[in-house]
Amino acid sequence: MERIALLLATICYLFSFGHTLFALGAGRFQPGRFNFIAMAMGALSQGWYLSMRGAAEHACPIGNLAEILIFLSWSIALIYLVIGPAYRLSLMGAFTAPMVLLLQIVALLLPGEIRHGFFRPNPWVETHAALSIVAYGAYGLACVAGFMFMVQEGQLKSRRPAPIFHHLPPISILSEAIKRLVWIGFLLLSLSFAAGFIARLMVSGGKFWFSLLIWFLYAGILVGSKQGLLSGRQLAIATSAAFLLALILLPVIEKLSAHA
């Protein structure tokens, strides 16, 4: 059943991505309802999978890298479903679908049986872990918005904009969306750290420093943008690079946790 839920989610995201590619190829730049519904169905299927895992383990379903990636892609999809339409960020779904799909496929390819023992049923530990991943979900979507910013800025600088230019949101709105998502991620990550402290969670030195590095990286981005030290482009590059770095570090942190 769990496998079916996962496959269903993958198919939904694949549909969303495929439909977007097809629409772009045909010169249509409004993925519209189909894309949104496919993303929503994907998130629902992932939610179904996660709830089954949670019920089976009596704990937050983030016991191995595969589950973490699924939880992360679920968070990204969920945040997109909330903020995408609210901010009228048309085409954001088109940029979000490939990222979510990639995370989902990697999760499917990873062995899912090995579970780490550190998530013993403790609400604070689980809050810490779940909030961290949702925070990364917000950072992931900030990365998507960053990519969209860079594409749109490139179009504006080229002075010969391609048809996609007319369908991408204004760079100021993308910049604002990036800032808000980084703020959301930063607050959630800070709360997750607080929950970790309350739980007196013991983590390895490597994990601690990696986590702190990510926290300071995003804090620096926020201060830089608040002080007007970062232009929109620099903000977009910084948030995209920070998330990619976090993604690369995620398996390392996970490995360190396993050995802690």
Place this chain on the structure above:
Amino acid sequence: MNILCAGLNHRMAHIDVRERFAVRETEMGDMLGRLREIEGVTGAVMLSTCNRVELYASSLCPLRALEGFRLILADRAGLEAPLYHHDTPHAVRHLFRVASGLDSMVIGETEILGQVKKAYAAAAEAGAATRPLHKLFQHAFRVAKSVRTATQITSGPTSIGSVAVELAGKIFGSLVDRRVMILGAGEISERTARSLQSRGVRSVIVSNRTYERAAALAAEIGGMALHFDHWEKGFADIDILISSTNAPHMILTPEKLEPLLKLRRGAPLFVIDLAVPRDADPSINEMDGVFLYDIDSLEQIASQSLDVRRQEVDRCESLIEQHVGGFLSWMRSIHGPEATPFGKKA
């Protein structure tokens, strides 16, 4: 039952002629009343815009309806109207093309759909629209929507002013409360500033070598005049700079902009250089947060949009053709296949 379309448009008649046949909103009720008195006309919708005056009528005898319409127009304007006319199915196709903007002067413009809706509403209110006309116009609105969403016929701006507005929108989002500075009070800068004002720009600063000219333009567009020697002082607070001075050298160079950009704390700057020779060094476009467009690049985007629209016409036509087929099936199901074309007796 037949659908008749007769009228004149921007391709057939010059504005001097069109304006004589135009029907004002206040005259529409009377006009519809007169049209319905024509023998054989059961219902009528009259579309009168700056580019066209057209009658859509349901009629048992299109030829008589056409002659009646011709007489009414000649009586109104005091001259013979150079009319084109179509009956079913061409009249149906024509309305679908008109509502979709394919028959407009600027292909793909969307204002026409609102005008068609208004004409239909006026006829419906006056009780002049019969069942086939209700069905025809409702279908036309669906066609226009479908053509707009399934093709790129409305894609992109098509004039310098609208290109500037679209680009500003893609940089700043809403233009409400954005500040504009005009350097050099030329006619084209004025038009561009007005286009931006129409989208919500509130504050406009005008700076010109001749202060009186700046003051006059500022008064005209509701802006503020600034001595040309001091234009740099207002630079930190503006979002859009429209430049069209007669300066023989470039006045916006990276060296000049660099210290000014520091004051802007990363806020983007949209520079519209309308001057020939150019006022802005092209290399300022490489600076972070600066977006420079000169007259050529603006014109290129406008013509690019028109090209995209022209390329979409075939797709639109085939979509329209499917809808014409759908409408004709409905007509046949209601009235049978005996629709009478022109030149034959009803």
